[in-house]
Amino acid sequence: MVPLARAETSDEAEIQRWLHQHAQREKRVEVPASRHRVVGDLHGERRADAALLYTLKPRAAQRGESRYGYYRYLATFKRARDGQLRYYAHVLVSGPGAGEANRATILNRTVVVEMLSFKAGDAPCCPTQATTRRYRLTAHGLALTR
Numbered sequence: 001m002v003p004l005a006r007a008e009t010s011d012e013a014e015i016q017r018w019l020h021q022h023a024q025r026e027k028r029v030e031v032p033a034s035r036h037r038v039v040g041d042l043h044g045e046r047r048a049d050a051a052l053l054y055t056l057k058p059r060a061a062q063r064g065e066s067r068y069g070y071y072r073y074l075a076t077f078k079r080a081r082d083g084q085l086r087y088y089a090h091v092l093v094s095g096p097g098a099g100e101a102n103r104a105t106i107l108n109r110t111v112v113v114e115m116l117s118f119k120a121g122d123a124p125c126c127p128t129q130a131t132t133r134r135y136r137l138t139a140h141g142l143a144l145t146r
Contacts, residue, residue: 011050011085015077018087019054022073028056031070040106042088042137047079051111053093053104071095074104074113074135076142089141099127110145111135 015037023030034055042049051074058069075090093101099117106112112134116127134145 011077014085014087015050015052018075018077022075022090023056026056026071027059028071029059031055031057034072036103038104038106038111042076042106042109042111043078044109045079049079049088049106050077050085051075051104051106052077053101053113069096072101074101074111074142076111076135076137078137088137091135091142091144093133099131101133109136111142 019030031054034053036053038051039048040051041047042051053072053074055070055072057071071092072094073090074093076088077085078088080086093113094115099115101113101115103114104111105114112132115131115133117129117131118127119129122128135142136145137143
């Protein structure tokens, strides 16, 4: 069994490595303060998997600028039999004109994402309708279940 402190350090290193690669592919940078990580069993093997909400922004965006071009993703990481956390899949959950994903939880092998969506009359900057989206792991990635 891997000591907890070493496992947490290894988990953080895997997440950080993957986030850096994803940001590079998208030609964006991560907004570290927007990270929201939760731990739970995502595939029914009683292991501490992880789900992460994170934001990528254009490289040129500076503090205090408009949030246009900011995209919020959900990534999942599965715990392997050797105890290591490994990237599994990710999906875009919100961005300009598509609402704001704020928080995630893991419940019954499902990642539940709490969001604000747009309703009639909302300004383009400001969604106000509280909604949830549920994602499950599949053999091919993450699937929206409702």
